[in-house]
Amino acid sequence: KAGVTQTPRYLIKTRGQQVTLSCSPISGHRSVSWYQQTPGQGLQFLFEYFSETQRNKGNFPGRFSGRQFSNSRSEMNVSTLELGDSALYLCASSVGQSYNEQFFGPGTRLTVL
């Protein structure tokens, strides 16, 4: 069974640009959660999608948004990038809601210059 895949793995952008990250969950998993990981703040929850609906949202500005498609694949978008958005963005999938065991992808390393 294939694991969670994320694309791209690495990305370099400049301030003010926008970026879209993609996550394909494990087959059969309906929940996808997104996290931001930085050395200073550690892992922080961004949002969770379940059956194409956002179920939970963390404390991030509106520049961070996401969506989930009918095949459970999810995208995360960050608009008007800031230097502080440089981070490892991880997605995790689970069968049901996020309180079930989550399986993480390898992450997308975003660098904002």
Added chain:
Amino acid sequence: KNQVEQSPQSLIILEGKNCTLQCNYTVSPFSNLRWYKQDTGRGPVSLTIMTFSENTKSNGRYTATLDADTKQSSLHITASQLSDSASYICVGDNQGGKLIFGQGTELSVKP
């Protein structure tokens, strides 16, 4: 305020030795407590998930304990191996679907 605190921040041990990592959590309402292992440059991998009614859970050489009264958890690693070098993250689940992550303990196992 929901939060998870881990100690120590970093730890260096010799191969073959045991070690114990600590986690104090304030998560309400509480659903479960998780331990993850994260290798450098990779996503976290689940080691254990414990609900409030579980006191201990093992996964190979990893044994997690949970004391719901004191809101403390520990992860014990037995007979450490070089491949155990990683960040170990304690995570609280507050039933709301939002996971609260600790800052992690950076473990380095030396030969």
